[in-house]
Amino acid sequence: MLLNPLTLHVPKNALEAARLFKELEDVKVLAGGTFLLNSLKLLKTKGTKTAKNVLSLAKATDLKGASLNGGVLTIKAMTTITELFENPLLADNLAVLRTVCRNISTNPIRNMATVGGNLTCRYTWTEMGAVMIALDARMHFLAPDGKESAMPAEDFFKNAARAEQLFTHVTINHDPKSTVAYRRVRKTMHVDVPLLAVCAHTTLSGKQWANTRVAVNNGTAFAQRDYTLEKFLNTSRSTPDLGARALDHLTKDIYDTRSSEYKQHMFRVSLKSAIEEIAKG
Numbered sequence: 417m418l419l420n421p422l423t424l425h426v427p428k429n430a431l432e433a434a435r436l437f438k439e440l441e442d443v444k445v446l447a448g449g450t451f452l453l454n455s456l457k458l459l460k461t462k463g464t465k466t467a468k469n470v471l472s473l474a475k476a477t478d479l480k481g482a483s484l485n486g487g488v489l490t491i492k493a494m495t496t497i498t499e500l501f502e503n504p505l506l507a508d509n510l511a512v513l514r515t516v517c518r519n520i521s522t523n524p525i526r527n528m529a530t531v532g533g534n535l536t537c538r539y540t541w542t543e544m545g546a547v548m549i550a551l552d553a554r555m556h557f558l559a560p561d562g563k564e565s566a567m568p569a570e571d572f573f574k575n576a577a578r579a580e581q582l583f584t585h586v587t588i589n590h591d592p593k594s595t596v597a598y599r600r601v602r603k604t605m606h607v608d609v610p611l612l613a614v615c616a617h618t619t620l621s622g623k624q625w626a627n628t629r630v631a632v633n634n635g636t637a638f639a640q641r642d643y644t645l646e647k648f649l650n651t652s653r654s655t656p657d658l659g660a661r662a663l664d665h666l667t668k669d670i671y672d673t674r675s676s677e678y679k680q681h682m683f684r685v686s687l688k689s690a691i692e693e694i695a696k697g
């Protein structure tokens with residue numbers, strides 16, 4: 417047997433899933449399965465104990481889909497990376513999500529992996545976190561009594577991406593006036609997981625930057641904002657050398673933490689290039 421014996425629970429909707437998530441002891445959520453199944457197999461091979469209960473969200477169809485209402489994009493947890501990539505609603509500031517989806521692994525993985533899995537799997541290097549923080553997204557959860565709660569994506573990642581309740585969806589404001597640039601650097605030519613990712617989001621008033629959010633993922637810690645850089649950019653105007661000048665205003669700790677010189681260099685290249693893209697208009 418590839419897996420240790422387990423009980424598979426297949427709730428028919430989000431509320432049933434939220435109840436089981438709370439009630440069951442020693443339970444793991446199964447979304448697309450691209451991380452969980454590998455991890456259950458690996459742990460078994462190592463002789464390590466694995467979860468007794470697996471809660472599959474496959475039949476909870478109310479956890480699937482994306483829609484735009486009143487200027488807010490809702491992406492439900494079980495939407496796959498491919499489904500999000502193909503969604504025609506991704507315009508203006510939301511179009512960056514298409515770029516992110518396109519960069520994630522291969523077609524077979526993108527067809528299975530879900531947005532919910534990417535955001536809540538607690539692997540520090542997955543890429544949607546930085547983008548959701550830069551877009552000021554909110555993450556929504558469902559309690560077993562049916563009560564919904566939400567928190568900014570930034571707070572979720574500050575709390576080490578712990579989903580204490582069932583994650584149901586993420587919401588993002590559609591803002592045709594803001595501009596977003598995204599960069600990621602792959603780890604090696606062969607294994608296409610990101611070494612780092614950066615996402616800059618701002619509102620330009622003429623050439624003046626405002627409401628800027630720069631979120632970075634150094635792959636070691638969870639995605640976070642660079643407030644020092646944001647402060648500098650919010651007092652700046654777009655000029656051809658803005659990207660280069662911005663590099664004197666980084667929060668050093670974010671980039672230096674357990675980073676090689678190469679990674680630090682690539683952060684500078686990526687941030688400069690993302691800022692230049694926005695500054696060029």
Ligand SMILES: Cc1cc2nc3c(=O)[nH]c(=O)nc-3n(C[C@H](O)[C@H](O)[C@H](O)COP(=O)(O)OP(=O)(O)OC[C@H]3O[C@@H](n4cnc5c(N)ncnc54)[C@H](O)[C@@H]3O)c2cc1C
Nearest residue numbers: 446447448449450451452521529530533534537542543583
């Ligand atoms: C070979 C490979 C390459 C990859 N490359 C990239 C890459 O380049 N960039 C990138 O960003 N990602 C990458 N990924 C990650 C991928 O995008 C998926 O996000 C990730 O595999 C988990 O998604 P999943 O739906 O399969 O989750 P699963 O494996 O099913 O679940 C993982 C865990 O997420 C949590 N979870 C999932 N859904 C919920 C929920 N609704 N509520 C609460 N907790 C939940 C649970 O703890 C669960 O055990 C890669 C994955 C693989 C296997």
